[in-house]
Amino acid sequence: MLNQKIDTLKEKALTCEKFKDVWNYFLDNLSESTEFYDAGKVSSSKILTILLEVLRNEFFPNKKIKKLLIVELKNFNFIHGTCMISDRLVGFIFFKEINLAMFCLVRPGDDSTIFYRISYEEIEKGKPIPFQANDYTN
Numbered sequence: 001m002l003n004q005k006i007d008t009l010k011e012k013a014l015t016c017e018k019f020k021d022v023w024n025y026f027l028d029n030l031s032e033s034t035e036f037y038d039a040g041k042v043s044s045s046k047i048l049t050i051l052l053e054v055l056r057n058e059f060f061p062n063k064k065i066k067k068l069l070i071v072e073l074k075n076f077n078f079i080h081g082t083c084m085i086s087d088r089l090v091g092f093i094f095f096k097e098i099n100l101a102m103f104c105l106v107r108p109g110d111d112s113t114i115f116y117r118i119s120y121e122e123i124e125k126g127k128p129i130p131f132q133a134n135d136y137t138n
Helices: 002-015 019-029 036-041 046-059 120-124
Strands: 041-043 065-073 079-085 088-095 098-108 112-119 134-138
Touching: 002 019, 002 036, 002 098, 019 088, 019 098, 019 112, 019 120, 041 112, 046 065, 046 088, 046 098, 046 112
Parallel strands: none
Antiparallel strands: 041 065, 065 079, 079 088, 088 098, 098 112, 112 134
16 A cells, blocks of 8 residues: 555656645655554665755755755655755655655745755756746645
8 A cells, every 4th residue: 555655656746747736645645654654764865965955055055954854765765854944844755766856845934835856867967957846825
Protein backbone atom coordinates (compact mmCIF):
# COMPACT_ATOMS: atom_id res chain seq x y z
CA MET A 1 0.00 0.00 0.00
CA LEU A 2 2.78 2.45 0.91
CA ASN A 3 4.67 1.65 -2.27
CA GLN A 4 1.55 2.40 -4.31
CA LYS A 5 1.06 5.77 -2.58
CA ILE A 6 4.68 6.80 -3.13
CA ASP A 7 4.44 5.75 -6.80
CA THR A 8 1.30 7.86 -7.16
CA LEU A 9 3.07 10.80 -5.53
CA LYS A 10 6.01 10.38 -7.92
CA GLU A 11 3.68 10.32 -10.94
CA LYS A 12 1.97 13.47 -9.71
CA ALA A 13 5.35 15.16 -9.13
CA LEU A 14 6.32 14.40 -12.73
CA THR A 15 3.05 15.38 -14.40
CA CYS A 16 0.97 17.80 -12.31
CA GLU A 17 0.73 21.32 -13.60
CA LYS A 18 -0.55 22.58 -10.24
CA PHE A 19 2.19 21.76 -7.77
CA LYS A 20 -0.19 22.24 -4.84
CA ASP A 21 -1.91 19.03 -5.99
CA VAL A 22 1.32 17.11 -5.33
CA TRP A 23 1.60 18.55 -1.82
CA ASN A 24 -2.06 18.00 -1.07
CA TYR A 25 -1.66 14.33 -2.04
CA PHE A 26 1.46 14.03 0.13
CA LEU A 27 -0.23 15.62 3.14
CA ASP A 28 -3.52 13.74 2.73
CA ASN A 29 -2.12 10.29 1.95
CA LEU A 30 1.33 9.99 3.50
CA SER A 31 2.14 12.60 6.13
CA GLU A 32 -0.13 11.11 8.79
CA SER A 33 0.48 7.45 7.95
CA THR A 34 2.07 5.33 10.67
CA GLU A 35 3.42 2.98 7.99
CA PHE A 36 5.07 5.96 6.25
CA TYR A 37 6.71 7.21 9.47
CA ASP A 38 7.87 3.73 10.45
CA ALA A 39 9.59 3.30 7.06
CA GLY A 40 11.66 6.48 7.40
CA LYS A 41 14.87 7.16 9.26
CA VAL A 42 16.46 10.51 10.04
CA SER A 43 19.34 10.82 7.62
CA SER A 44 21.53 13.19 5.69
CA SER A 45 21.61 13.70 1.95
CA LYS A 46 24.33 15.38 -0.07
CA ILE A 47 21.96 15.86 -2.99
CA LEU A 48 19.23 17.46 -0.86
CA THR A 49 21.76 19.68 0.87
CA ILE A 50 22.97 20.89 -2.54
CA LEU A 51 19.41 21.47 -3.79
CA LEU A 52 18.52 23.43 -0.64
CA GLU A 53 21.66 25.55 -1.06
CA VAL A 54 20.72 26.24 -4.68
CA LEU A 55 17.22 27.24 -3.60
CA ARG A 56 18.61 29.43 -0.82
CA ASN A 57 21.16 31.11 -3.10
CA GLU A 58 18.58 31.73 -5.81
CA PHE A 59 15.80 33.15 -3.67
CA PHE A 60 17.19 33.94 -0.20
CA PRO A 61 20.79 35.13 -0.57
CA ASN A 62 22.54 35.92 2.71
CA LYS A 63 20.04 33.80 4.68
CA LYS A 64 20.87 30.57 6.47
CA ILE A 65 19.21 27.17 6.33
CA LYS A 66 18.08 26.31 9.85
CA LYS A 67 16.41 23.40 11.63
CA LEU A 68 17.08 20.96 8.78
CA LEU A 69 15.38 17.57 9.14
CA ILE A 70 15.91 14.96 6.41
CA VAL A 71 14.07 11.63 6.53
CA GLU A 72 14.91 8.86 4.10
CA LEU A 73 12.80 5.87 3.13
CA LYS A 74 15.62 3.76 1.64
CA ASN A 75 13.38 0.95 0.44
CA PHE A 76 11.44 3.48 -1.63
CA ASN A 77 14.31 5.70 -2.88
CA PHE A 78 12.42 8.61 -1.34
CA ILE A 79 13.48 11.48 0.91
CA HIS A 80 11.38 14.15 2.58
CA GLY A 81 11.84 16.74 5.26
CA THR A 82 11.67 20.32 6.42
CA CYS A 83 13.82 23.31 7.27
CA MET A 84 13.59 27.06 7.71
CA ILE A 85 15.08 29.60 5.30
CA SER A 86 14.59 33.20 6.32
CA ASP A 87 10.98 33.38 7.55
CA ARG A 88 9.84 30.50 5.33
CA LEU A 89 9.04 26.99 6.42
CA VAL A 90 10.32 24.75 3.62
CA GLY A 91 8.98 21.26 3.01
CA PHE A 92 10.64 19.04 0.44
CA ILE A 93 10.31 15.70 -1.25
CA PHE A 94 12.93 14.02 -3.42
CA PHE A 95 12.69 10.96 -5.65
CA LYS A 96 16.19 9.52 -5.90
CA GLU A 97 15.76 7.26 -8.94
CA ILE A 98 14.49 10.12 -11.10
CA ASN A 99 16.49 12.94 -9.42
CA LEU A 100 13.41 15.10 -8.98
CA ALA A 101 12.78 17.38 -6.03
CA MET A 102 9.83 19.52 -5.05
CA PHE A 103 9.79 22.30 -2.48
CA CYS A 104 6.90 23.98 -0.72
CA LEU A 105 7.64 27.34 0.94
CA VAL A 106 5.20 28.74 3.47
CA ARG A 107 5.45 31.96 5.44
CA PRO A 108 3.74 31.43 8.81
CA GLY A 109 0.81 33.81 9.21
CA ASP A 110 0.64 34.43 5.46
CA ASP A 111 -1.86 32.89 3.04
CA SER A 112 0.62 32.53 0.19
CA THR A 113 2.54 29.37 -0.58
CA ILE A 114 5.23 28.97 -3.24
CA PHE A 115 5.99 25.61 -4.86
CA TYR A 116 9.11 24.67 -6.84
CA ARG A 117 10.16 21.64 -8.86
CA ILE A 118 13.74 20.96 -9.97
CA SER A 119 15.83 18.12 -11.34
CA TYR A 120 19.20 17.42 -9.72
CA GLU A 121 20.63 16.16 -13.06
CA GLU A 122 20.51 19.69 -14.44
CA ILE A 123 22.67 20.96 -11.58
CA GLU A 124 25.19 18.14 -12.05
CA LYS A 125 25.60 19.06 -15.71
CA GLY A 126 26.26 22.70 -14.85
CA LYS A 127 23.17 23.90 -16.70
CA PRO A 128 21.29 27.01 -15.60
CA ILE A 129 18.90 26.07 -12.85
CA PRO A 130 15.37 25.95 -14.23
CA PHE A 131 13.22 26.16 -11.13
CA GLN A 132 9.65 25.63 -12.19
CA ALA A 133 7.47 27.61 -9.83
CA ASN A 134 3.79 27.77 -8.94
CA ASP A 135 2.33 30.27 -6.54
CA TYR A 136 -0.80 29.54 -4.60
CA THR A 137 -2.75 31.91 -2.44
CA ASN A 138 -5.73 30.86 -0.34
